[in-house]
Amino acid sequence: NAGVMQNPRHLVRRRGQEARLRCSPMKGHSHVYWYRQLPEEGLKFMVYLQKENIIDESGMPKERFSAEFPKEGPSILRIQQVVRGDSAAYFCASSPHGDTQYFGPGTRLTVL
Amino acid sequence: KQEVTQIPAALSVPEGENLVLNCSFTDSAIYNLQWFRQDPGKGLTSLLLIQSSQREQTSGRLNASLDKSSGRSTLYIAASQPGDSATYLCAVRAPGRETSGSRLTFGEGTQLTVNP
Secondary structure, three states: OOOOOOOEEEEEEOOOOOOOEEOOOOOOOOOOEEEEEEOOOEEEEEEEOOOOEEEEEEOOOOOOOEEEEOOOOEEEEOOOOOOHHOEEEEEEEEEOOOOOOOOOOOOEEEOO | OEEEEEEEEEEEEEOOOOOOEEEEEEEOOOEEEEEEEEOOOOOOOEEEEEEEOOOEEOOOOOOEEEEEOOOOEEEEEEOOOOOOOOOEEEEEEEOOHHHHOOEEEEEOOOEEEOOO
16 A cells, blocks of 8 residues: 655746645545644644545635545645745655544745 | 654664653644654655554554543654664544544654764
């Protein structure tokens, strides 16, 4: 059973571009969580999704950020019109029943 | 709002020493507490998970304790090795399974260096 996969592992964008981060949960896991780790800071919760539904998005910035977890395919975290402050490591975690979370290796976003 | 604090922020010890990392949280109503290890530029590896009804968990040279009423947890590492060098993160999960029930709230971590 492969672990949680995230791609790309590294992403470079210029200010104003869009960033799309993908997360493939472990097989059989229908719960996905996204966390952000800003430089020199701890991980902060962003959003929690179950297949096709957003359960809790209270940690997501109100503008430019969106997340989805379609019936088929990976979960996508989308950042529109990126700014330098979006540079961070974005981690995805999955769980089978909303309990123990298994983390992916992260996507490191750099905004030039 | 749950807040998690880890002390110390950084720790440097000689190889072979036993050490304790501390984690405190402000809201004692938690579902469980988890300790993770993070290597530079890498993801998180789960080390130990303690349910709210448990007092401690052990895995090899690691022992984690939980005192929910006082809002504290410790991670004890015995006979430290250079390979233990990493950042150790503590995270608590709120109770419940709906809405915010499954989010993890992380501390900022303790950066451990074990010198040969």
